[in-house]
Amino acid sequence: MSEPEITDLTEAEARAELKRLANVLARANEDYHGKDAPQISDAEYDALKRRNAKIESRFPALKRSDSPSDQVGAKPSETFSKITHAVAMLSLGNAFSDEDVEDFLQRNRKYLGLSDQDPIPVTAEPKIDGLSLSLRYVGGQLEHAATRGDGTTGENVTANARTIDDIPQSLTNAPELLEVRGEVYMSHADFAALNERQAASAGKLFANPRNAAAGSLRQLDAGITRSRPLRFFAYAWGALSEPLADTQSGAIARLSALGFQTNPLTKLCEDAAQLIAHYRDIEARRATLGYDIDGVVYKVDSLALQERLGFRSTTPRWAIAHKFPAELAWTRLEAIDIQVGRTGALSPVARLTPVTVGGVVVSNATLHNEDYIAGQDSKGQTIREGKDIRPGDWVQVYRAGDVIPKISDVDLARRPSGTSPYSFPHRCPQCDSEALREEGDAVRRCTGGLICPAQAVEKLKHFVSRGAFDIEGLGAKQVEQFYTDEWIREPADIFRLRENYESGIRQLRNREGWGDKSAANLFDAIDDKRTIPLARLLFSLGIRHVGEAASNLIAFHYGTWDALIAAVTAAKDLSGPEWDDLNAVDGIGSVMAGSLVTAFSQPAERASVDRLVEQLTVLPAERPAADDSPVAGLTVVFTGTLERMTRAEAKARAEKLGAKVAGSVSAKTDILIAGPGAGSKAKKAADLGVRTVDEQEWLDLIGSA
DNA sequence: TATCCTCGAGTTCC
DNA sequence: CTCGAGGATA
Numbered sequence: 219m220s221e222p223e224i225t226d227l228t229e230a231e232a233r234a235e236l237k238r239l240a241n242v243l244a245r246a247n248e249d250y251h252g253k254d255a256p257q258i259s260d261a262e263y264d265a266l267k268r269r270n271a272k273i274e275s276r277f278p279a280l281k282r283s284d285s286p287s288d289q290v291g292a293k294p295s296e297t298f299s300k301i302t303h304a305v306a307m308l309s310l311g312n313a314f315s316d317e318d319v320e321d322f323l324q325r326n327r328k329y330l331g332l333s334d335q336d337p338i339p340v341t342a343e344p345k346i347d348g349l350s351l352s353l354r355y356v357g358g359q360l361e362h363a364a365t366r367g368d369g370t371t372g373e374n375v376t377a378n379a380r381t382i383d384d385i386p387q388s389l390t391n392a393p394e395l396l397e398v399r400g401e402v403y404m405s406h407a408d409f410a411a412l413n414e415r416q417a418a419s420a421g422k423l424f425a426n427p428r429n430a431a432a433g434s435l436r437q438l439d440a441g442i443t444r445s446r447p448l449r450f451f452a453y454a455w456g457a458l459s460e461p462l463a464d465t466q467s468g469a470i471a472r473l474s475a476l477g478f479q480t481n482p483l484t485k486l487c488e489d490a491a492q493l494i495a496h497y498r499d500i501e502a503r504r505a506t507l508g509y510d511i512d513g514v515v516y517k518v519d520s521l522a523l524q525e526r527l528g529f530r531s532t533t534p535r536w537a538i539a540h541k542f543p544a545e546l547a548w549t550r551l552e553a554i555d556i557q558v559g560r561t562g563a564l565s566p567v568a569r570l571t572p573v574t575v576g577g578v579v580v581s582n583a584t585l586h587n588e589d590y591i592a593g594q595d596s597k598g599q600t601i602r603e604g605k606d607i608r609p610g611d612w613v614q615v616y617r618a619g620d621v622i623p624k625i626s627d628v629d630l631a632r633r634p635s636g637t638s639p640y641s642f643p644h645r646c647p648q649c650d651s652e653a654l655r656e657e658g659d660a661v662r663r664c665t666g667g668l669i670c671p672a673q674a675v676e677k678l679k680h681f682v683s684r685g686a687f688d689i690e691g692l693g694a695k696q697v698e699q700f701y702t703d704e705w706i707r708e709p710a711d712i713f714r715l716r717e718n719y720e721s722g723i724r725q726l727r728n729r730e731g732w733g734d735k736s737a738a739n740l741f742d743a744i745d746d747k748r749t750i751p752l753a754r755l756l757f758s759l760g761i762r763h764v765g766e767a768a769s770n771l772i773a774f775h776y777g778t779w780d781a782l783i784a785a786v787t788a789a790k791d792l793s794g795p796e797w798d799d800l801n802a803v804d805g806i807g808s809v810m811a812g813s814l815v816t817a818f819s820q821p822a823e824r825a826s827v828d829r830l831v832e833q834l835t836v837l838p839a840e841r842p843a844a845d846d847s848p849v850a851g852l853t854v855v856f857t858g859t860l861e862r863m864t865r866a867e868a869k870a871r872a873e874k875l876g877a878k879v880a881g882s883v884s885a886k887t888d889i890l891i892a893g894p895g896a897g898s899k900a901k902k903a904a905d906l907g908v909r910t911v912d913e914q915e916w917l918d919l920i921g922s923a
Numbered sequence: 924t925a926t927c928c929t930c931g932a933g934t935t936c937c
Numbered sequence: 938c939t940c941g942a943g944g945a946t947a
Contacts, residue, residue: 563932578935810944
């Protein structure tokens with residue numbers, strides 16, 4: 219490459235180079251968004267952008283106001299299509315101690331109604347530190363490969379997966395439909411060799427094997443992926459046309475027989491002691507394995523038991539990851555900054571002298587809240603032996619769950635003299651409003667409401683975020699810019715951008731990186747979201763305590779926006795039939811209900827919401843088409859002793875079949891399932907004329923296998 | 924009233 | 938990914 223090395227640039231040269239890059243990239247954007255054919259390739263474009271970012275990081279003071287790094291409407295980097303997983307790819311719960319492993323087994327015994335001594339065979343295998351991949355085979359042929367993504371939808375990386383030797387293109391004697399799941403990773407030796415090659419060709423160095431594997435798999439050019447030495451271990455499956463086996467270990471053996479690599483350290487254990495012994499064994503061999511692992515995964519061996527145990531909201535009950543202790547590093551705490559969230563929460567963030575922890579450079583860490591800095595946990599218990607955290611201190615950093623940097627210890631011997639404990643601000647650093655901490659709360663909150671620019675912007679960011687309106691091309695950065703420019707002050711303004719622009723009130727075109735074309739794209743993306751499901755709208759409003767799950771419950775309960783508004787308005791005194799009705803919704807308590815009602819009774823907030831809804835079409839919430847199970851849509855109550863299954867299991871299974879499980883009998887109850895020893899509930903059911911069945915009748919009714 | 928579970932809100936780095 | 942807190946349950 220003819221371009222000079224960045225390290226050799228003088229300041230003046232760097233300034234000129236940044237200007238040149240800004241021009242070249244701006245032209246490339248125009249070409250892309252306009253009708254002209256692009257003059258440079260994707261790869262060249264990305265290389266220029268990277269070069270620009272590198273120079274900026276070396277000379278931060280020279281960063282241009284129209285820096286291409288901040289550009290809106292730039293070429294979308296995502297060009298992988300999306301694939302929705304037939305069976306969701308979930309994450310695992312974690313165990314950090316031997317005791318947690320015992321708890322895992324005990325919890326499962328309890329859920330299954332087994333006695334404390336009953337054996338539950340469990341497999342143990344190394345947890346590979348790579349990225350998970352789902353491979354779909356139809357008729358024995360590899361149909362597609364998808365990354366995990368958010369667990370529901372991943373990226374289609376089929377062409378790249380086909381270049382990996384460990385991934386068979388076709389299978390013999392496989393089920394007609396088979397989704398194989400496993401981990402793509404890179405060995406230590408291959409990682410070192412790759413970085414050497416990268417260095418020789420002045421390419422980007424990877425921080426660790428996992429990043430190298432991720433970067434290699436997500437190449438737009440499969441030819442590059444082919445040149446990277448990726449490997450694959452199979453350890454699970456998704457959709458299947460027929461079972462692979464009746465145990466976890468049997469299924470893994472079957473995957474191995476089909477031609478997949480499976481981990482040789484997978485072992486079937488009989489009890490917690492064996493699991494822990496195998497964990498220690500794997501831990502001892504960790505350094506010599508030749509690839510990164512970050513723990514050991516335990517899975518209940520019997521697939522029948524796995525089926526019975528089922529899932530919690532995001533994790534299976536029948537599996538857990540036993541993590542190795544986190545890597546630690548010492549560094550200096552340079553400063554404590556305060557961030558203001560959308561609810562006004564003041565969050566302290568540690569600014570650190572950059573330090574490598576577990577393969578990545580960390581320069582920020584969360585400090586949670588006031589008490590955490592002082593050395594107390596949420597229950598007022600002393601942590602870090604009471605050592606408080608002060609700017610200037612040497613602190614020990616680790617990455618919780620190998621992700622979020624946290625501070626675990628302070629070296630008092632190296633504390634500079636003359637420091638005093640950090641005093642947490644009692645006023646908002648952004649708007650100077652009073653910041654109050656409510657009795658019993660861990661967080662201190664800015665009371666400025668929408669007066670506070672930080673809260674206003676964070677609320678808008680939430681509004682356009684993924685689970686909310688999810689407007690393409692309008693992310694956090696753009697929202698901040700639009701807010702600063704006073705184009706968007708409240709959600710309703712987003713839906714007025716087009717008219718304001720077209721009527722000439724606002725001029726996007728004067729800003730670098732925007733043309734009529736990119737503006738039109740943005741407005742189209744906004745118009746796409748003018749029709750919105752009720753639950754999403756509610757979630758988008760960012761009402762405290764009302765998140766995604768609560769929004770769904772509330773939306774289903776009321777059905778339409780008008781019904782919701784009418785009821786919530788009528789409940790404004792936190793009493794009356796509408797208030798009671800809202801509190802009776804399963805999963806909604808007085809705090810959530812109060813937050814919802816209060817939000818709509820503040821005149822200013824209510825007016826703002828009305829201005830927004832005026833411009834939208836709100837889709838009514840419909841219960842997911844209750845499957846054709848005989849109990850779908852019915853409200854049932856369990857009482858007495860259940861003999862064939864535990865309470866928790868019965869509840870989970872009934873809910874899976876579309877029934878609603880309530881705690882007490884009322885006129886709304888459709889069926890009471892009464893086991894031996896049923897008391898007052900059975901009597902009440904009889905009084906109300908509610909249909910009562912015993913456990914066996916219930917199982918017959920739901921056609922339990 | 925204590926305990927378990929789930930959700931909400933906050934966070935980092937690539 | 939984690940913590941804290943709300944809600945349901947025993």
